[in-house]
Amino acid sequence: MQNPVVEIQDGQIRGVIKKTVDGREYCAFLGVPYAKPPIGDLRFKDPEPIDSWTGIKDTTKYGNPCAQIDASGNFIGSEDCLFINVCVRSLENVDKPKPVMVWFHVGGFVYGSGCDLMYGPDYFLRKDIVFVSFNYRLGLLGFLNLEHEVAPGNQGIKDQLLALKWVQTNIRKFGGDPNNVTAFGGSAGAVSIQILALSPMGKGLFHRAINQSGSIHNTWVTIKEPKKYAFRLCTHFGKYQQDPEKMVTFLRTLNIRPMLQTAEKVKKTIECLYAVYPFTLGVDDKSPNPVLPIRPEELLLQGIQMPFLFGHNNNEGLYFLLNLHDFTGLKSSDFDRYNKNIDKAINEKASDVLKDYNLTKQDLKNMYFKDEKISISNCDKFANMLGDLNIIQGIHKFARIQVEKNPYPNYFYIFSYDDEISSTKLVLPKLLKGCCHADEIEYLFHGTFRTKRGCNPHQKGTVSYKVMERMIELWTNFAIYGTPTPSTSDILPIMWEPLDDANNLQYMDIGRELQMKRMLSVDQRFLLAKSKEL
Numbered sequence: 001m002q003n004p005v006v007e008i009q010d011g012q013i014r015g016v017i018k019k020t021v022d023g024r025e026y027c028a029f030l031g032v033p034y035a036k037p038p039i040g041d042l043r044f045k046d047p048e049p050i051d052s053w054t055g056i057k058d059t060t061k062y063g064n065p066c067a068q069i070d071a072s073g074n075f076i077g078s079e080d081c082l083f084i085n086v087c088v089r090s091l092e093n094v095d096k097p098k099p100v101m102v103w104f105h106v107g108g109f110v111y112g113s114g115c116d117l118m119y120g121p122d123y124f125l126r127k128d129i130v131f132v133s134f135n136y137r138l139g140l141l142g143f144l145n146l147e148h149e150v151a152p153g154n155q156g157i158k159d160q161l162l163a164l165k166w167v168q169t170n171i172r173k174f175g176g177d178p179n180n181v182t183a184f185g186g187s188a189g190a191v192s193i194q195i196l197a198l199s200p201m202g203k204g205l206f207h208r209a210i211n212q213s214g215s216i217h218n219t220w221v222t223i224k225e226p227k228k229y230a231f232r233l234c235t236h237f238g239k240y241q242q243d244p245e246k247m248v249t250f251l252r253t254l255n256i257r258p259m260l261q262t263a264e265k266v267k268k269t270i271e272c273l274y275a276v277y278p279f280t281l282g283v284d285d286k287s288p289n290p291v292l293p294i295r296p297e298e299l300l301l302q303g304i305q306m307p308f309l310f311g312h313n314n315n316e317g318l319y320f321l322l323n324l325h326d327f328t329g330l331k332s333s334d335f336d337r338y339n340k341n342i343d344k345a346i347n348e349k350a351s352d353v354l355k356d357y358n359l360t361k362q363d364l365k366n367m368y369f370k371d372e373k374i375s376i377s378n379c380d381k382f383a384n385m386l387g388d389l390n391i392i393q394g395i396h397k398f399a400r401i402q403v404e405k406n407p408y409p410n411y412f413y414i415f416s417y418d419d420e421i422s423s424t425k426l427v428l429p430k431l432l433k434g435c436c437h438a439d440e441i442e443y444l445f446h447g448t449f450r451t452k453r454g455c456n457p458h459q460k461g462t463v464s465y466k467v468m469e470r471m472i473e474l475w476t477n478f479a480i481y482g483t484p485t486p487s488t489s490d491i492l493p494i495m496w497e498p499l500d501d502a503n504n505l506q507y508m509d510i511g512r513e514l515q516m517k518r519m520l521s522v523d524q525r526f527l528l529a530k531s532k533e534l
Helices: 139-143 155-174 188-198 227-236 244-252 256-267 296-302 316-321 332-340 348-356 361-369 376-405 439-443 448-452 463-481 522-529
Strands: 005-008 011-014 016-019 025-033 056-058 083-088 098-104 130-134 176-186 208-212 308-313 410-415 504-510 514-520
Touching (some): 083 155, 098 188, 098 463, 130 155, 139 155, 139 256, 176 188, 188 208, 188 296, 208 463, 227 256, 296 376, 308 463, 316 376, 348 361, 348 376, 361 376, 410 439, 439 463, 463 504
Parallel strands (some): 011 056, 098 130, 176 208, 208 308, 308 410, 410 504
Antiparallel strands (some): 016 025, 025 083, 083 130, 504 514
């Protein structure tokens, strides 16, 4: 096949023919600009649609990721980062529209991109769908919130909106159906999807949703008083400035690398296990076009009305055995410190969550440790406590709302396959059982980082290959039919029943085999904790 050329609304683009890890050819259009570069005077502003071009634009390579300090502490990327990627098995029969799956990458609103380093589309292109991924602005560039119209925050979410609008406008050219778009994402990507589903600005841009290990209710999602962190940033540069207009004017004069390196210093003033970042999602009620005019938790009370598939991994809290500033494993001295002062492990929003259940931090500690001290020897309990509080409680609370408010089916899962050592487990202070935050990603995507680590794609005939096959079948079935199991088959031998009880959650256990199970929700456990009914 020759490199394909497609004409979209903004001009012609030339893609490239690539091969999946199992040898299938597909058409890829990579690094397609969907907005003007947010540089110069556009830094910190809402995105603006891209200008049209003449000639044929080369879109054969992934575009720059958003400028960021990555998990290794290195500066990578560029401010010119607003690119979208479209991959499809073939451009034949584009008049017969295919389901579209749009991936929102993980990374806590501060790390990552939509490229194939982590998210190669190889496994999804076993199915006849159109796969889309994209970059958006992260951290300071995407979420500077001065609580003023000059920089009201959530610019990165508005990038996401513009990317979804691009899909609506252009996806037919790639054989995609703009009326059958599934938004799916993990962690921050899952949170983003909930916000866009709730915002009037996102209405009609997608029709089904998959959330992996993330909810608006999670304790890391928003931060109070965001303006004070911008003030701290300016003071690092010797500018003691609190006037929003002067602050943003000054910040636009800074070179991107030293600005982000200094923002990293501001981030490290926050306790490492708090898992909150100074430049992140927040209320943007000072914007003329807000996506979050009120607290997201309040917005979510109305529920999200569309078919929804969501869940989490069975040991999310392993993530909290990492120092979240440098992603090294916690040391014995760290656990001693948390034992002496549990406040150092529980952020302000998590404290507010406990108050909602009439629980204190000491109550929480007693639930998991009883009379034991927190130490490296029982760090599995520490992981369970922080995973439940910071991640799983919020997802289970979302489940409660969805059961009550969503007239469409809600499909809930727990991912439990942990026969292999994941990237996160390699740096943990102790080898523990269970699937950490984001461990499921490697069964949906083949990232080039796996190749660089010397890891092969999942091999046919292995259990991991079967887990990958099943997840791809479930996820794409949901995108195609609105249900993950329209019928049973050799790959999917049982039906996935939707949620029917907000307290006793019915879920698909995705492990070595598929099993339908039930569990008491963490939301309900916390409610019952004070009454000693557990």
